[in-house]
Amino acid sequence: MPKLKKGLIMPTPEEDAAINAGIAADPDAYELGAQEFKQLRKVGRPRAAQAKVQLTVRYDQEVVDAFKSSGPGWQSRMNDALRDWLRDHRARDLVQKT
Structure with a gap:
């Protein structure tokens, strides 16, 4: 089997042919046509009303463990x-005086 980046192993041509033959022989396998493929929509969690911001922060281990538990x-x-x-708390409490 030929190896690709990041440990991905691709099937040999013989293995690929056997996989495709198995798919073709499966009566429940169905291949989408071009028009059907165009109609597909992404699924998953709907967008939040208020977007969140991704950032990196540091918390005490006990705080993280408590929430994770x-x-x-x-x-x-x-x-x-x-x-x-x-x-x-009021906004002024968040500002440190220098």
Whole structure:
């Protein structure tokens, strides 16, 4: 098998032919036509009403562990906790005086 970048291994021509023969023999396999392919839409999570910003921050390990231990959605819960904190504190409290 020929190797490509990043460990990807491509099938040999013989293996590729066997794969394609298996697909052709499968009565449940269906190949989309050009028109059907054009009609496909992306699926996934809908766009959020308010876009989020990706950034890199550093938190104490115990803080991250506590949020992660609450299961999937921990980043959203961390965001909600920060939003709650902002509601309870005034903007001037965030600015350090130099």
